Amino acid sequence: MSRKRGLTPEDKALWNHVARSVAPLHPLRKDPKPEPTAKVEPKPIVPRAPSLPSAAPALPSSLRIGGFSLSGRSAGQGRVTHDLAPGPAERLAEAPVRMDHKTHRQMTRGKLRPEARIDLHGMTLAIAQPSLTNFILGAHGRGCRLVLVITGKGKAGGPDAPLPVRPGALRHNVPHWLHMAPLASVVLQVTPAHRSHGGEGAYYVYLRKTFSIS
Numbered sequence: 001m002s003r004k005r006g007l008t009p010e011d012k013a014l015w016n017h018v019a020r021s022v023a024p025l026h027p028l029r030k031d032p033k034p035e036p037t038a039k040v041e042p043k044p045i046v047p048r049a050p051s052l053p054s055a056a057p058a059l060p061s062s063l064r065i066g067g068f069s070l071s072g073r074s075a076g077q078g079r080v081t082h083d084l085a086p087g088p089a090e091r092l093a094e095a096p097v098r099m100d101h102k103t104h105r106q107m108t109r110g111k112l113r114p115e116a117r118i119d120l121h122g123m124t125l126a127i128a129q130p131s132l133t134n135f136i137l138g139a140h141g142r143g144c145r146l147v148l149v150i151t152g153k154g155k156a157g158g159p160d161a162p163l164p165v166r167p168g169a170l171r172h173n174v175p176h177w178l179h180m181a182p183l184a185s186v187v188l189q190v191t192p193a194h195r196s197h198g199g200e201g202a203y204y205v206y207l208r209k210t211f212s213i214s
Contacts, residue, residue, distance in 0.1 A: 088175050089192045089200065099189045099206050107146065107204055110194030114148035114204070115139070120170050121152035121201075128170055129177055136178070140186040140207045148193060149174055153201040171201065178205060 007015070097104050106112050118135040120128045132149065139147045154168030178187050186208055193202035 088172055092175060092191055095190075097189070103206075104189065104191075107206065108191055108194065110196040112146055114146050114197065115144040116142075117148035117150065119150040120174070121150055123170070125169055125173060129173075132174065132177055133183060136183050136186065136205065136207070140210060143210050145207055145209070147205050147207065148197055148202055149178075149205055150198055150202045153199075174203060178203075 103112070116135070116139045118132065120132060123131065135149075136147070151170040151174050154171050175190055177183060178190050187205060188208045189204075189206040191204045191206075193199060193204050197204070
């Protein structure tokens with residue numbers, strides 16, 4: 001019968017001696033405690049004041065639109081006028097020449113004598129427009145080619161006059177009336193008059209030919 005083999009007391013003593021002289025490869029160690037983190041207090045939120053809109057640009061003390069001025073005066077400031085539209089002379093100078101160029105050159109130099117004339121100076125707009133219409137249609141019916149329309153320069157009275165008699169109103173409105181019905185069908189050319197016939201205060205109106213039916 002075989003005898004169960006085991007460690008003898010001498011073997012156990014030798015093993016214990018060897019085990020004590022061996023250093024473990026992975027010694028068991030306790031995990032270090034995490035260092036306490038500093039508590040950060042949140043910064044208070046300060047609401048921003050709403051930004052104010054920038055101030056609107058100041059309007060000029062006087063505006064001139066289509067020949068009429070919208071005037072205003074602020075403290076300590078003088079009157080300023082801004083022309084937002086060209087004057088009648090500038091507009092007529094840019095218009096194409098529809099008549100004979102030689103005749104046009106003579107007319108603008110004051111070499112031609114008007115065959116008829118009407119003086120609208122001092123009239124209100126309500127009276128001047130029908131008067132001009134009757135004059136132009138009558139002159140065209142009589143076979144006239146060049147007529148003179150006097151409006152005046154419109155310097156008297158000041159810019160605060162009532163609208164129907166506002167200075168310069170006739171000078172600015174007459175070219176518009178001449179290019180509107182019923183006068184547009186008989187008017188060929190409109191130009192500022194030569195200084196010998198009134199200059200800026202008058203207009204040459206060159207009419208179309210009349211055709212007679214025989």
